[in-house]
């Protein structure tokens with residue numbers, strides 16, 4: 237189990253009803269983590285519509301998560 | 317009787333005023349421009365006016381029509397004298413009849429100011445000492461009003477100075493979109509003294525824009541944003557040039573427009589335009605400063621195609637489709653949010669032009685104005701990019717796909733062999749179930765993630781409430797290689 241810190245932006249913040257949280261997870265990758273969170277919070281955005289950053293760097297969905305990582309899921313936004 | 321006319325005969329104000337009589341007009345304002353006996357301290361004996369009449373005629377009529385429309389006046393006319401005039405004679409006459417005095421004064425003022433600025437008219441001054449000279453009236457109008465714009469508070473910054481100010485004055489910046497972000501970007505750049513600012517926006521001012529777009533007033537409602545913003549900024553800083561372009565940025569004109577500037581700033585409010593700006597900037601090697609806002613948050617990215625930097629597609633290889641994120645309803649915004657992000661964009665433009673330290677590069681800045689937090693995420697160039705981002709095929713790739721939508725009663729579509737997929741979310745389906753039978757129900761996110769399970773031998777018709785999400789989903793699936801997907805035009809709402 238890893239303890240990861242999460243930040244939510246835009247639609248994800250609305251759907252999660254919070255800006256941040258820390259979770260204990262068995263997920264090994266951001267992909268698995270998002271699937272887990274999508275079920276818990278009812279996220280409606282597909283993973284393919286999002287980007288993920290781990291520890292302040294954009295990364296791919298299959299990188300290995302480690303204890304203490306900060307994970308940010310970023311939806312695209314277009315308002316002007 | 318033309319609204320604008322040239323005459324070689326003396327102007328007779330009384331007759332002109334009488335011709336504008338209107339029983340509905342509670343106010344009438346007139347202006348007479350007369351020949352003065354001196355200019356720049358020299359005694360003037362007489363004047364000659366000359367015009368490029370073919371060009372000036374149409375432009376003069378446009379000026380009068382614009383003033384009538386803008387101020388809601390009833391009738392207006394302007395007559396300009398040409399040829400030789402003596403001191404004291406009337407050179408130009410403007411009259412406006414309106415329901416109330418305010419509109420009459422305002423329209424009259426606008427007409428004479430625009431005539432002075434826009435019409436190709438020259439005057440030859442004959443001085444008492446026998447000397448004479450031609451002056452272009454648009455120049456003398458500007459010269460008469462010595463621009464009192466003082467940059468001393470930024471010149472004093474050690475990183476700027478006269479050399480930096482000169483660099484700004486020689487720069488051209490293209491701003492795509494004159495909305496919430498655009499107003500902040502434009503004000504910041506105009507104040508800093510960017511020599512030429514091109515404003516690209518084909519939209520008109522809507523009352524709902526005003527709360528976050530302070531370059532416009534209620535009087536501007538219905539006017540083209542590009543022109544209204546340019547006029548406002550020209551009045552604010554008369555030392556810079558403004559070029560309004562009331563056109564929509566498209567795949568056909570994007571590159572031509574982007575190469576006009578040293579930097580392009582994306583202040584648009586839709587993904588299609590953002591990707592178009594990104595692609596055109598990368599293909600023409602121009603830096604681009606992009607931003608977007610969502611409720612209380614914003615994202616900022618500087619694309620340095622001129623310096624082998626990463627671009628929007630390095631993170632988002634497929635252009636995100638409008639309609640996929642959020643939904644068919646507006647998400648809402650408070651005025652300071654685009655103002656903050658737009659100011660950050662203007663700051664990045666200045667940092668770039670002045671070569672200041674700390675520039676955002678190969679990064680995305682996330683700003684959250686509720687918790688006052690910001691994050692600078694590293695966003696590297698995609699691995700496969702060599703000379704330029706390999707994920708850009710051509711600017712035209714952003715053009716809409718033809719025949720994406722089908723307008724048919726659903727039962728008939730099913731009879732023609734389309735597999736119907738209801739992509740609405742479960743709550744929507746429960747509330748108004750699709751009474752068809754034989755269809756599948758796959759909520760949009762699940763469908764996008766399961767694109768590879770679509771059978772390439774079948775034809776799929778996606779259905780949602782209003783046809784917006786289904787169209788976006790079909791576009792995205794096609795971009796991903798599924799050519800056998802269509803969208804039901806207008807959605808279930810149009811099925812009756």
Ligand SMILES: [Zn+2]
Pocket residue numbers: 626627628629630631697698701705706707
């Ligand atoms: Zn790229």
